Amino acid sequence: MERVMMKGNEALAEGAIRAGCRFFFGYPITPQNEIPEYMARRMPEVNGVFLQAESEVSAINMIYGAGGAGGRALTSSSSPGISLKQEGISYLAGAQVPCVIVNVARGGPGLGGLGPSQSDYFQATKGGGHGDYHLIVYAPGTAQEMVDLIGLAFDKAEEYRNPVMILSDAIMGQMMEPVVLPEMREVTADQPWATTGKKGRAKPNVINSLGIVGEDLERINIELQEKYKKIVDNEIRYEADGIDDADLIVVAYGTTSRVARSALNMLRAEGKKVGLLRPITLWPFPKPILSELAAEGKRFLVVEMSVGQLVEDVILAVNDRAKVDFFGKLNGSVPTVREVYNEINALLQKGGA
Amino acid sequence: MTYEIICAGFGGQGVMLIGELLAYGGMLEGKNVTWFPSYGPEMRGGTANCSVVISDQPVGSPIVSEPDGLIAMNGPSLEKFKATVKPGGAIVYNASMIETASEMPGLKMLPVPSNEIASELGNNKVANMVALGAFIGLTKVITLSSAVKALEHVLPARHHKLIPLNVAALEKGLALVK
Structure with a gap:
C-alpha cells in the first residue's frame, strides 16, 4: 500500500x-x-x-x-x-x-x-x-x-x-x-x-x-x-500499551498521548513498569477497562492540555479503588516529553502513598 | 532507533521544505516519520522552525525539544536551539549568516557557507539544500538518493524543472563532509 x-x-x-x-x-x-x-x-x-x-x-x-x-x-x-x-x-x-x-x-x-x-x-x-x-x-x-x-x-x-x-x-x-x-x-x-x-x-x-x-x-x-x-x-474503543505488568498507567488521548508515549518509552528502557491507556472514544468512555485495572491495583496519571477534564471521567471510572494523579498544561502549551517523564518518575519514587 | 531534528531559520529560507524532505526521505526508506511546523501569528521576516522525527518505532511526540540534529540557517535560530541538542548530536549552521559560533562541547558542529555555494550555483534560493546536503553527509540520517526522490514528491510539478539545480546543491553540501 x-x-x-x-x-x-x-x-x-x-x-x-x-x-x-x-x-x-x-x-x-x-x-x-x-x-x-x-x-x-x-x-x-x-x-x-x-x-x-x-x-x-x-x-x-x-x-x-x-x-x-x-x-x-x-x-x-x-x-x-x-x-x-x-x-x-x-x-x-x-x-x-x-x-x-x-x-x-x-x-x-x-x-x-x-x-x-x-x-x-x-x-x-x-x-x-x-x-x-x-x-x-x-x-x-x-x-x-x-x-x-x-x-x-x-x-x-x-x-x-x-x-x-x-x-x-x-x-x-x-x-x-x-x-x-x-x-x-x-x-x-x-x-x-x-x-x-x-x-x-x-x-x-x-x-x-x-x-x-x-x-x-x-x-x-x-x-x-x-x-x-x-x-x-x-462502541467503546481504546488502545492499551504495556498495561499488563504496569504499576502506573498514563491515561491520555490525542496529542498528549503521543507525548506520553515518548516519555513512557524512555522509562521502560530504564526498566520501569509503566503503561499507556489511550481512549479512542471519549464518549462512550472506556470505563470498564479502567474499572478493571483499578481493581487490579494499578495507579493512574492523567496527562491533559487542560486544568483537568478527562481526569474527572477517570476518577469516576476508578471510583476510589485506585490513586489518580493529574498533570496538565494551560494556555495552549504542550507538555514536553521531559516534563511528563519527570512527573512519572516523581510519582514512582513517592510510591503508592 | 529514533532520530529527532529541528530545522530553523528566517521565514523564506526554506527550512520547512528541508524538514519535509527529511521526513519524506525517511518515509521512503520505510521508517515512521513526523513533520511538525511551528505556526501561529508569526510575522514575515520572523523565525520559523519545524520538528522532524524519523524512527523504526511508532513516533511519540511530534514536537522535538531535545534534538539529535539541528540545521540552523541564521544566528537567532542557532542561539535559540543549540543548547537543546542532545550530547553527541550534530549541528549544521549557515556560516554565510553566522560569522562565529562558539564550540559546543560534545557536539559535532559543521559551518556551511550555504549562501555563497548557492550563489556559485546561480541561485541563492538553494542555500537550504546546501545545508541539507551537509546535514545528510554528517549524520547519515537518510541517504542522498532518498532526499532526491523526496524532491519529486514534495515539490509541486511546476517546480520540477528546478530539481537538477536542487540536486546539485544537495551534492555540493554533501561534498563538504569528508
Whole structure:
C-alpha cells in the first residue's frame, strides 16, 4: 500500500471524501483552515458540495438539511466556532440527524489563542448544547487515525442516526505523517427515514426535535437513552500499551498521548513498569477497562492540555479503588516529553502513598 | 532507533521544505516519520522552525525539544536551539549568516557557507539544500538518493524543472563532509 505524507487536517478531509462525504459546510477559523481549503478544491472533483457559510450557526443548520436528506455531511471548526454551533448540535441530536462535526481545538475560554488545547473535553462529551443527549466522540492519535476514524464516524452516525464528533487539536491537525488512504467508497443517500420527498410512502418522513404534545418528549428521551445505552455497550474503543505488568498507567488521548508515549518509552528502557491507556472514544468512555485495572491495583496519571477534564471521567471510572494523579498544561502549551517523564518518575519514587 | 531534528531559520529560507524532505526521505526508506511546523501569528521576516522525527518505532511526540540534529540557517535560530541538542548530536549552521559560533562541547558542529555555494550555483534560493546536503553527509540520517526522490514528491510539478539545480546543491553540501 502506498504511503503518502499528509497533514492531519488534510488526511481527515480526504478520508471524509473517500467515506462518501459529499457535503461540506463551514466557516474559516485557525487552526482548522486546511480542512475547508482542501474541501474547496476537492469537492467539485467528486461532484460534491463545498459551501462557505456566512457563519458557524448557518453552517451547522446546513448540516441539518443535508444530513436530514440522507447525505453524508461534514462541518469543521475550532473551539470558539464549535461553541457557536452548539444550539444546532443539540437540535441535530434531538432530531437524530446523522452527521460529523470536527473540532480542531485551540485554547480558550473566549477567543483564546491559536495553540493546541484539550479544554473542550467537557463540551464534547457532556453535552455542550442543552438537553440530555450525547455525541459519539472520537479522538484520533495519528494522521492515519484521522483517515480511519472519519470513515468510521460517518458509518456510526448513520448506524445510530446520531451526530458524531471528531475531537482533534492544533497539533494533530498541523502535523504531517504518512497515511495509507482507503479506496473511494460508494454510499447511498437513500435512507428510509430521510426527508427526500413522499414518493410512494403513505406518510411523509418528518425530521424534528420538537416534543411539545402530551408525553412525546418523554418518549423521545427514552428512545434516545436506549440508543445511548446500545452505543455504550458496543462502541467503546481504546488502545492499551504495556498495561499488563504496569504499576502506573498514563491515561491520555490525542496529542498528549503521543507525548506520553515518548516519555513512557524512555522509562521502560530504564526498566520501569509503566503503561499507556489511550481512549479512542471519549464518549462512550472506556470505563470498564479502567474499572478493571483499578481493581487490579494499578495507579493512574492523567496527562491533559487542560486544568483537568478527562481526569474527572477517570476518577469516576476508578471510583476510589485506585490513586489518580493529574498533570496538565494551560494556555495552549504542550507538555514536553521531559516534563511528563519527570512527573512519572516523581510519582514512582513517592510510591503508592 | 529514533532520530529527532529541528530545522530553523528566517521565514523564506526554506527550512520547512528541508524538514519535509527529511521526513519524506525517511518515509521512503520505510521508517515512521513526523513533520511538525511551528505556526501561529508569526510575522514575515520572523523565525520559523519545524520538528522532524524519523524512527523504526511508532513516533511519540511530534514536537522535538531535545534534538539529535539541528540545521540552523541564521544566528537567532542557532542561539535559540543549540543548547537543546542532545550530547553527541550534530549541528549544521549557515556560516554565510553566522560569522562565529562558539564550540559546543560534545557536539559535532559543521559551518556551511550555504549562501555563497548557492550563489556559485546561480541561485541563492538553494542555500537550504546546501545545508541539507551537509546535514545528510554528517549524520547519515537518510541517504542522498532518498532526499532526491523526496524532491519529486514534495515539490509541486511546476517546480520540477528546478530539481537538477536542487540536486546539485544537495551534492555540493554533501561534498563538504569528508
